[in-house]
Amino acid sequence: MKNKKGLAALLASGVLHALSSNAAHAAQSKSVEQPLACDATLASRFRPDEQTRVVLVKPFSKGAPLVLGGGDQQSGPAQGDGSSQTAPPRVAQADLCLVKLVVGPGNPGPADAPSTSEGIGIEIWLPTPAHWNRRIHVQGGGGWAGGGQGSLAHIDDQGIAGGSADIAALEGAVSATTDTGHSMRKEGNLNLAGGNGSFAMLPDGEINVALWRDFAERSLHEMAVKTKALARAYYGKPALYAYWDGFSTGGRQGLKEAQAHPDDFDGILVGAPAINWTRFITTELYPQIVMQRDLGGKHLTAAQLAFVSNAAIKACDVVGGVHLGYISDPANCRYDPATDRAVLCASAGGTGPEPGCLTTVEAQAFNKIWYGLTRDGTAPDPNVDNGFGIFPRGNQRWFALTRGTELRALAGETPFTIASDLVALELGDPKVASTGFVNAVSNGENGWKTLSYEDLNRAFDRGVELQDQFADINTDRADLYAFRDHGGKMLMYHGLADVLIPSQGSLNYYNRVLHEMGGGQSVQKFFRFYLVPGMSHAFANGTANPDAILPLPDHDELYARLTRWVEHGEAPGRYDIAAKSDPGVTAALCVYPQSPKFTGKSPLQAESYTCQ
Known part of the structure; x- marks a missing residue:
């Protein structure tokens, strides 16, 4: 807050x-x-x-x-530069x-x-x-x-x-x-x-x-x-x-x-x-494995991540003839850098500028990272399957970050350590973890760098098998009858440009609850869900475009909507939001499975959208 x-x-x-x-x-x-x-x-x-x-x-x-x-109490967050101040x-x-x-x-x-x-x-x-x-x-x-x-x-x-x-x-x-x-x-x-x-x-x-x-x-x-x-x-x-x-x-x-x-x-x-803890966190390590196996351990650079992700935004952010600066509907973004001469280097037959341009192999690495872990380390043509969905398809084990999302948290120079630690726990080998992992058998030794696609799939399967020992950490049970019968109310929200947890996992869960508990008319009496375009893993811009003018919800208002529902019976409905950097830019959030449809004149105004 x-x-x-x-x-x-x-x-x-x-x-x-x-x-x-x-x-x-x-x-x-x-x-x-x-x-x-x-x-x-x-x-x-x-x-x-x-x-x-x-x-x-x-x-x-x-x-x-x-x-x-006691004199050594840390009473505020450490500074963002990693110092001890x-x-x-x-x-x-x-x-x-x-x-x-x-x-x-x-x-x-x-x-x-x-x-x-x-x-x-x-x-x-x-x-x-x-x-x-x-x-x-x-x-x-x-x-x-x-x-x-x-x-x-x-x-x-x-x-x-x-x-x-x-x-x-x-x-x-x-x-x-x-x-x-x-x-x-x-x-x-x-x-x-x-x-x-x-x-x-x-x-x-x-x-x-x-x-x-x-x-x-x-x-x-x-x-x-x-x-x-x-x-x-x-x-x-x-x-x-x-x-x-x-x-x-x-x-x-x-x-x-x-x-x-x-x-x-x-x-x-x-x-x-x-x-879906073990599923999505194991998959969070996949971008690093792609770079180790396909690129010989060479990382995609920050310039490449930004350049290509912004190319995806420009290809998929147009509504009513206007570039929004962010992708409002990632389900329909099928951008493929392997066919975009503007991002391919001259050596790959393209016109892309240094230092952001890509080789053909690097372009396909982006498609893999956007698709998510597969059984064989491949990714289909984005025009056939862009990886965004309610349920995994084909060889896809779990979902990945959406096109246009800032990728450095998972595809930067170091892995997201929760992912490398979890894979070490799933495989029973502390050496696989990053160096901060401590154990009497062995400390972490960045052994994740040697993992094959087969190894990562084995960790994925093992994580599901270990749910009894992990106290059902996946937390994906769709039976919420007892919570409903208690009179409980739940409001869920998830950013479509989340840089750590793919929003498709929440879509998957909510749709499973709909199937388990009689559909939307029944479920929405106690459980409602907002998807937020462009929002990161927090109330912030999650896209690779730092200049995006993003209308984002307010935590206090979401909490107020929940309390009004519980205490006064006012169920959350459509929620019109404004961009903090420019309050004149507004957008509509709809209660899923409805989504905003452009029906008006200005794509930058909430009143131009209806929830359908």
Whole structure:
């Protein structure tokens, strides 16, 4: 929630009415016991079960730095240049109480092993009783979702809403995050967001089933249960509504809650969910394997990635005779650099300029990268199959990034390390991982560079076979009957230019839910979905065109649409959005399976589109 302008209005306009309008929830509002105080007595009085212990209770006054003390607290994100410098400490936006819990049993082992854990860390932020809006609004994690170095030594500042402390202070909701049961790797003073996959392998090289379960599912349920229990104990009355809010791994976590623990939340906001975990993450390594096998280990350069991706945009971004600067419908983009003389080098019969032009083999490498992992390392003619669809076709194992999307995250000079770590776990060989992977058997040695197409397909198959040991990390169960019957509501959104997680995975899942649960008329009563052209793996431009004027949704508004649906029965519908860089450029988001159809005069105006 980098933009917090909607929070105050959200609180003022919706909550008080919600308290009086929902009789079923209001029946729970009677006092239950003497409320707790934000002091040492809370640690002794709050004991929901034998596996849970309070490790910290700390009050913060408005304006106080959000630090825990000790002099080495990293209280803000590290600078983007990779240095160890940190931003100035954030400050509390209102009076707050911080409570940190550890929920065992964790996993025993050598003290210095990444697979050793004392339990699941949960960080809960409580507004003052007078400021509480009777909501719980928790945040999901990102990447491997590990916590700070050591047991709960950090204050959350990386969440989608800028930190759970800000949600509690500005919205007035109880908020929480979890380290999912493991610590993330740290280099010097720099915490690497999401850590790596070292925790998931035991010192003997076997899969760490206990921590996979905590990471994939148990930590999420424990956070929901313990946050509700603490809110009830702290305020002397229960919450009226509980919301999950997550993006990427956090989106996967929200869907896991709906699938496995459907009573935990009333509303779930799901962004770019990392479902189909082993399928899409294994496929994320494919661009690197293409360059190792087809290009002899020579990487496509940043100039080539940008030049050719922008050529794809120019070929596919025209609506109503106007170039949008981004591709609004990647399903119909069949751009093929192998037949585009303007991007081929002179040696390949083209007129493309240096340094961005391509050889014939490099042009076909682009087609492979845009198509996704196949069983034999080939890609069809884009005019026959461009790789974009609801279900994989032919030899395609899983989907890839769309044409025109910025490719450097996956096809840059180094792999996306979550992918190389996962493939190492799937193959049971830590040497395959990148060098940050740590294990007693062997550390990571970039062994992924030697993998063949057959090897990567074997890892893909093994990842699916290992779902029992990975605690069903793929999170792709289409049966949401229990969540629907609980009265839950879910709103999902995904960018069509996501630079890490192909949006087709969300399309695949939503269509499987439609098939499982009786079609759109039935499913849309509780589960709705927006696709966002041009949006990256965040609320930002995901295209290779840095000058694209992109209308993008606002997180606060998406969350507000979810709360209005849950508390007032107002189902999300068409959503007209404006570009922040030029508010005069607008676009329409339609509830899938509808999509915007140009029917007016100006392709840069939302009113020129109808949802069909």
